[in-house]
Amino acid sequence: MKHILFIEDDVTFSEMLKNFLERHQYTVDLSYTIHNASTLLKKHKYDLVFTDLRLPDGDGIGFLKQIKQSNSHIPVVLMTGYAEVSTAVQAMKQGAFDYISKPFNPDEVLEVIGNALEVKKTAAVLPKVNHEKKSEKSNTDFVAGISAASKTLNEYIHLVAPTNMSVLITGESGTGKEVVAKNIHLKSSRSDKPFVAVDCGAIPKEIASSEFFGHKKGSFTGATDDKIGHFESANGGTLFLDEVGNLTYENQVQLLRALQERKVKPIGSSDEISVDIRLITATNEDLLHAVEKGDFREDLYHRLNEFSIKVPNLKDRHDDLILYADFFLNKANEQLNKTVAGFSKEVLTVFQNYQWPGNLRELSNVIKRATLLTQLEVIEVQVLPEELLHSKKNNDSSNKFSTKKNEKELIITVLQEVDNNKTQAAKLLNITRKTLYNKMKEYSLN
Numbered sequence: 401m402k403h404i405l406f407i408e409d410d411v412t413f414s415e416m417l418k419n420f421l422e423r424h425q426y427t428v429d430l431s432y433t434i435h436n437a438s439t440l441l442k443k444h445k446y447d448l449v450f451t452d453l454r455l456p457d458g459d460g461i462g463f464l465k466q467i468k469q470s471n472s473h474i475p476v477v478l479m480t481g482y483a484e485v486s487t488a489v490q491a492m493k494q495g496a497f498d499y500i501s502k503p504f505n506p507d508e509v510l511e512v513i514g515n516a517l518e519v520k521k522t523a524a525v526l527p528k529v530n531h532e533k534k535s536e537k538s539n540t541d542f543v544a545g546i547s548a549a550s551k552t553l554n555e556y557i558h559l560v561a562p563t564n565m566s567v568l569i570t571g572e573s574g575t576g577k578e579v580v581a582k583n584i585h586l587k588s589s590r591s592d593k594p595f596v597a598v599d600c601g602a603i604p605k606e607i608a609s610s611e612f613f614g615h616k617k618g619s620f621t622g623a624t625d626d627k628i629g630h631f632e633s634a635n636g637g638t639l640f641l642d643e644v645g646n647l648t649y650e651n652q653v654q655l656l657r658a659l660q661e662r663k664v665k666p667i668g669s670s671d672e673i674s675v676d677i678r679l680i681t682a683t684n685e686d687l688l689h690a691v692e693k694g695d696f697r698e699d700l701y702h703r704l705n706e707f708s709i710k711v712p713n714l715k716d717r718h719d720d721l722i723l724y725a726d727f728f729l730n731k732a733n734e735q736l737n738k739t740v741a742g743f744s745k746e747v748l749t750v751f752q753n754y755q756w757p758g759n760l761r762e763l764s765n766v767i768k769r770a771t772l773l774t775q776l777e778v779i780e781v782q783v784l785p786e787e788l789l790h791s792k793k794n795n796d797s798s799n800k801f802s803t804k805k806n807e808k809e810l811i812i813t814v815l816q817e818v819d820n821n822k823t824q825a826a827k828l829l830n831i832t833r834k835t836l837y838n839k840m841k842e843y844s845l846n
């Protein structure tokens with residue numbers, strides 16, 4: 401059974417959560433002070449720590465730092481009041497796994513616990529990641545994410561990076577295909593050599609050969625100097641071709657030849673240059689469909705697609721949203737020389753209910769704009785673009801009450817849990833006391 405340490409000075413609330421979690425097969429120790437919690441941490445091996453932000457003998461952030469120094473492997477979740485969300489975001493920067501704002505409902509607690517234990521399990525299974533070759537460069541611009549979709553993506557990156565296989569990265573625009581390509585490069589033995597990214601959609605077809613393979617001075621009108629092509633620039637390293645589906649048929653033939661022969665000949669030169677490159681390509685169109693239509697060469701497709709990776713849409717990486725939001729806020733603060741501390745709870749709800757058709761790029765842009773506009777400590781909904789505020793909800797809290805039957809059962813369970821204390825029940829159900837009374841009347845629960 402997983403062992404959880406709960407640090408919270410509201411005795412009734414703690415007891416209630418303890419009962420609830422024990423019914424879900426967790427072992428829970430309660431502590432009302434940091435002092436007592438420190439003693440318990442020395443005595444027992446905990447899988448997870450839940451701590452309130454404000455405790456009688458200190459604050460949760462100080463305690464978080466203490467835990468991270470002595471027991472860095474234990475995930476820590478902070479419990480906060482509504483007004484403390486920005487502090488909680490700071491806590492995430494100090495290494496907290498997550499935060500949950502009160503009042504919260506039982507499902508939310510179970511979800512957060514599930515996520516934290518899942519991540520811990522993965523971290524325990526993959527200790528190798530931390531001991532990888534010393535030469536590997538860390539990529540501070542890459543957020544790995546904690547959602548199931550991100551974990552699969554990262555596993556694929558780890559698997560394919562050390563090989564020399566050509567990788568075809570697919571995914572919608574703005575999902576992070578180029579970032580994935582760069583990460584594969586940085587995790588490969590080529591990380592000390594160049595990573596050359598080329599947007600095939602931006603190269604006019606007339607000069608594509610010269611861009612890829614280079615040219616000699618005077619070889620055509622306008623060739624005023626020798627030019628080194630992208631293949632030669634990337635020699636020893638990785639060549640990343642974005643929007644590869646945009647290459648003309650002629651360029652496809654030239655590319656295939658260069659890949660097969662591992663040699664390129666600059667235009668106007670009689671000498672061939674041997675090149676050793678790892679090729680990574682990306683597309684947001686259906687390349688297989690282009691093959692079927694005869695627009696893309698099948699032999700080249702197979703040559704590029706020795707391993708394929710699909711980068712998930714942001715809406716399918718729901719659990720990562722806050723991590724990315726925080727990462728982009730830090731970046732925006734740096735770029736704009738601002739010190740915005742975080743997001744209001746309403747903003748986080750808007751973010752979670754929005755579909756993000758432009759994926760991470762859109763999130764990054766929205767946050768940069770909001771950071772620029774905000775004069776307050778945290779970003780409020782007023783500085784978000786209209787389209788975010790008027791989008792259809794995809795996951796509001798009423799989903800938790802998906803049917804009348806579920807709703808009635810949930811209310812009964814929670815009321816039993818708290819010995820009929822309506823205030824506590826409303827808090828746990830994340831609804832007001834008045835709503836609770838109305839619902840009890842509706843379901844004849846008096």
Ligand SMILES: Nc1ncnc2c1ncn2[C@@H]1O[C@H](COP(=O)(O)OP(=O)(O)OP(=O)(O)O)[C@@H](O)[C@H]1O
Nearest residue numbers: 541542543572573574575576577578579684760761
């Ligand atoms: N894992 C990540 N960690 C941090 N930032 C990311 C991550 N993935 C993407 N980004 C950021 O999101 C934005 C979009 O990423 P990127 O340009 O790689 O997307 P893309 O899929 O290649 O887009 P397109 O298809 O339009 O070329 C960039 O600002 C990038 O820095």
